[in-house]
Amino acid sequence: MSDLRIVIAGAGGRMGRALIKAIAETTGLELVGALEYSGSTHLGEDAGLMSGLRPNGVTVESDVAPTLNGADVVVDFSTPSATVRLAERLAETGIAHVIGTTGFSNADNAAIAAAARRTPVMKSGNMSLGVNLLAALTRRVAATLDDSFDIEIVEMHHNKKVDAPSGTALLLGEAAANGRGRALDECSERGRDGHTGARKPGAIGFASLRGGSVVGEHVVIFAGPSERIELTHKAEDRMIFAHGALVAARWVKGREPGLYSMADVLGLADF
Numbered sequence: 001m002s003d004l005r006i007v008i009a010g011a012g013g014r015m016g017r018a019l020i021k022a023i024a025e026t027t028g029l030e031l032v033g034a035l036e037y038s039g040s041t042h043l044g045e046d047a048g049l050m051s052g053l054r055p056n057g058v059t060v061e062s063d064v065a066p067t068l069n070g071a072d073v074v075v076d077f078s079t080p081s082a083t084v085r086l087a088e089r090l091a092e093t094g095i096a097h098v099i100g101t102t103g104f105s106n107a108d109n110a111a112i113a114a115a116a117r118r119t120p121v122m123k124s125g126n127m128s129l130g131v132n133l134l135a136a137l138t139r140r141v142a143a144t145l146d147d148s149f150d151i152e153i154v155e156m157h158h159n160k161k162v163d164a165p166s167g168t169a170l171l172l173g174e175a176a177a178n179g180r181g182r183a184l185d186e187c188s189e190r191g192r193d194g195h196t197g198a199r200k201p202g203a204i205g206f207a208s209l210r211g212g213s214v215v216g217e218h219v220v221i222f223a224g225p226s227e228r229i230e231l232t233h234k235a236e237d238r239m240i241f242a243h244g245a246l247v248a249a250r251w252v253k254g255r256e257p258g259l260y261s262m263a264d265v266l267g268l269a270d271f
């Protein structure tokens with residue numbers, strides 16, 4: 001008997017398959033649907049077999065409406081445009097939405113916030129406990145040190161990642177900006193190249209490296225006069241994101257409509 005009926009969106013991707021495995025390993029969770037886009041080569045496959053498991057009788061589909069039938073929550077690690085479309089559909093149904101997708105534009109974020117006025121949405125650029133604790137620490141350190149400590153965020157990911165900076169780097173940047181009492185949009189410096197001029201005081205800089213099979217590494221650097229603090233997180237297995245997303249799925253079911261973060265789920269909002 002399951003207590004949570006889950007649909008995975010982006011089912012054929014690296015995270016989709018990790019989530020299908022994590023659901024199979026977790027008591028009380030049931031996979032009731034697996035969504036992919038209409039041109040996907042995975043359509044019609046058994047979701048268990050696709051994920052390296054035994055067949056589970058759930059077929060990968062592109063048709064959203066029947067797949068949602070009876071679901072409590074959709075866990076979505078797909079693409080920004082697919083996630084925004086799904087958020088609009090879920091707002092009509094009241095089914096909860098856990099969003100791990102990254103790479104959203106400001107317009108995408110506004111559309112998701114609008115959907116969250118009608119259904120509960122938990123959205124985070126990183127679902128791991130470690131990164132969300134790192135974000136809380138980053139906010140505290142940024143608030144403690146003044147602008148004589150420059151903040152730079154460096155991330156490295158595998159060579160298949162399509163967005164930069166990573167969602168996690170942006171989450172850490174938001175935390176740092178929040179600690180300094182600023183909006184990230186007003187102080188972020190991205191993609192430096194050529195004659196950039198000296199660094200602006202109070203800026204938050206981002207650098208992205210891509211290569212090999214790196215699951216995800218983030219360093220927040222506070223570079224001051226003659227000393228430097230570096231806060232680091234290294235993800236060694238993407239199952240940490242899958243397990244975090246499933247904790248969020250249990251937490252978000254039955255909440256009031258609203259846009260929640262992983263800090264809410266983990267009780268770190270006032271850390």
Ligand SMILES: NC(=O)C1=CN([C@@H]2O[C@H](COP(=O)(O)OP(=O)(O)OC[C@H]3O[C@@H](n4cnc5c(N)ncnc54)[C@H](OP(=O)(O)O)[C@@H]3O)[C@@H](O)[C@H]2O)C=CC1
Binds near residue numbers: 010015036079099
């Ligand atoms: N928040 C977090 O903790 C984490 C977030 N992520 C983010 O999750 C997202 C997915 O990552 P990852 O699994 O590595 O990437 P993948 O490219 O492996 O997976 C994305 C999947 O979504 C599919 N897809 C494309 N369009 C649609 C659609 N319209 N409906 C449903 N599925 C669709 C893709 O199909 P196809 O390949 O055929 O195009 C693919 O199977 C990224 O944005 C990534 O940054 C990743 C890890 C952790």
Ligand SMILES: O=C(O)C1=N[C@H](C(=O)O)C[C@H](O)C1
Binds near residue numbers: 166167
């Ligand atoms: O694409 C990935 O792989 C990851 N994406 C997320 C991000 O953009 O930060 C989370 C994690 O670092 C892995």
